[in-house]
Amino acid sequence: EDAIRVGDMAHQMGVKAPEIIRVLMGLGVLATINQSLDIETAGVVATEFGYEVEKVGFSEETFLIPSETDKPEDMKPRPPVVTIMGHVDHGKTSLLDAIRSSDVTAGEAGGITQHIGAYHVQTARGEVVFLDTPGHEAFTAMRARGAKVTDIVVLVVAADDGVMEQTREAINHSKAAGVPLVVAVNKMDKEGANPDRVKRELSELGMMPEEWGGETIYAYVSAKQRQGLDELLEMILLQAEVLELKANPDKPARGHIVEAKLDKGRGSLGTLLISEGTLRQGDAFVCGLQWGKVRAMFNDQGKKIKKAGPAMPVEVQGFDGLPEAGDEFVCVADEKVARRIADERQMKQRERELAKESKVTLESFLKSK
Ligand code: GTP
Numbered sequence: 482e483d484a485i486r487v488g489d490m491a492h493q494m495g496v497k498a499p500e501i502i503r504v505l506m507g508l509g510v511l512a513t514i515n516q517s518l519d520i521e522t523a524g525v526v527a528t529e530f531g532y533e534v535e536k537v538g539f540s541e542e543t544f545l546i547p548s549e550t551d552k553p554e555d556m557k558p559r560p561p562v563v564t565i566m567g568h569v570d571h572g573k574t575s576l577l578d579a580i581r582s583s584d585v586t587a588g589e590a591g592g593i594t595q596h597i598g599a600y601h602v603q604t605a606r607g608e609v610v611f612l613d614t615p616g617h618e619a620f621t622a623m624r625a626r627g628a629k630v631t632d633i634v635v636l637v638v639a640a641d642d643g644v645m646e647q648t649r650e651a652i653n654h655s656k657a658a659g660v661p662l663v664v665a666v667n668k669m670d671k672e673g674a675n676p677d678r679v680k681r682e683l684s685e686l687g688m689m690p691e692e693w694g695g696e697t698i699y700a701y702v703s704a705k706q707r708q709g710l711d712e713l714l715e716m717i718l719l720q721a722e723v724l725e726l727k728a729n730p731d732k733p734a735r736g737h738i739v740e741a742k743l744d745k746g747r748g749s750l751g752t753l754l755i756s757e758g759t760l761r762q763g764d765a766f767v768c769g770l771q772w773g774k775v776r777a778m779f780n781d782q783g784k785k786i787k788k789a790g791p792a793m794p795v796e797v798q799g800f801d802g803l804p805e806a807g808d809e810f811v812c813v814a815d816e817k818v819a820r821r822i823a824d825e826r827q828m829k830q831r832e833r834e835l836a837k838e839s840k841v842t843l844e845s846f847l848k849s850k
């Protein structure tokens with residue numbers, strides 16, 4: 482598994498690759514410039530040129546900028562990131578649409594121009610960033626990797642339907658992630674609306690409303706009639722104040738991919754939620770197994786922007802390949818470093834897959850005997 486490419490070795494020793502290939506031929510090894518040599522072979526070749534092979538291993542940490550270097554005075558307040566969760570059809574998207582349409586900065590033509598699954602909303606009391614991730618895939622993926630992108634969960638429960646399977650799932654998600662939860666009882670306008678039943682059912686799950694002496698904040702809304710939205714936003718912002726959310730904007734950006742897609746014309750696109758630092762056009766980055774350079778970036782209204790700071794959702798163009806929801810995104814010094822790290826990660830990934838495959842083959846062989 483320790484290996485060095487003929488080309489890299491030539492470069493490090495300051496000789497031409499064909500010279501190495503010739504030495505290898507003398508050893509009975511037919512090699513190309515892209516061939517990887519194991520450490521023993523590389524050792525033999527190196528001695529021919531008066532060098533010694535030293536095993537140092539590749540550590541991407543040496544290339545990544547550590548994130549623990551923030552001084553308290555570098556930390557600036559940032560908007561909360563709020564994930565909307567709840568059972569199918571309970572009105573998550575409707576609620577977000579209603580909140581967005583009350584956004585004071587959203588222009589006439591703005592509206593819902595583009596679905597990037599993450600929205601920045603400017604309210605009278607402050608900014609909020611909302612995530613609407615269908616099926617909570619990104620949320621689950623990120624949690625599985627120990628990444629925390631959400632500060633607050635808004636649990637949407639339809640007043641006429643009550644607690645359902647995915648309501649319970651959402652509660653478990655937020656509990657496991659240790660994220661505070663605000664309940665939005667939606668569809669209050671409906672004939673069969675029964676908020677007391679919702680409160681009872683949720684109380685049984687440990688979420689007793691404040692008005693009943695519990696600690697859970699409830700808001701009563703109608704996405705359809707756009708009622709109760711201000712109260713809901715106020716409760717979200719109150720909850721956010723308690724959390725005292727801060728991030729350092731004056732450093733290379735880091736964040737997570739909440740959504741990714743392949744666009745015919747624009748290639749691989751990733752919706753990035755920046756956790757710290759400022760992302761600028763032209764920045765080189767590593768993201769999961771991919772690398773790239775920010776060719777262009779767009780805000781949640783599809784507007785081209787040049788830079789974005791903490792808690793901002795942006796659509797990034799310039800990925801070498803398609804990233805995955807949950808992937809960590811880190812800016813690095815330049816494209817060369819970015820590619821190097823991604824190459825290394827891809828190689829390790831291939832090794833893992835091969836190891837898995839050979840194991841499967843062996844197992845099936847043993848079984849078939
Ligand atoms: P999924 O993304 O499929 O899980 O659904 P969702 O939770 O995003 O629900 P969505 O916003 O798509 O709404 C589902 C249905 O409920 C739609 O037909 C909405 O028009 C309706 N609806 C949403 N909010 C309200 C509300 O406040 N009142 C009434 N009467 N209907 C609503």
Ligand code: MG
Nearest residue numbers: 573574575615
């Ligand atoms: Mg929806």
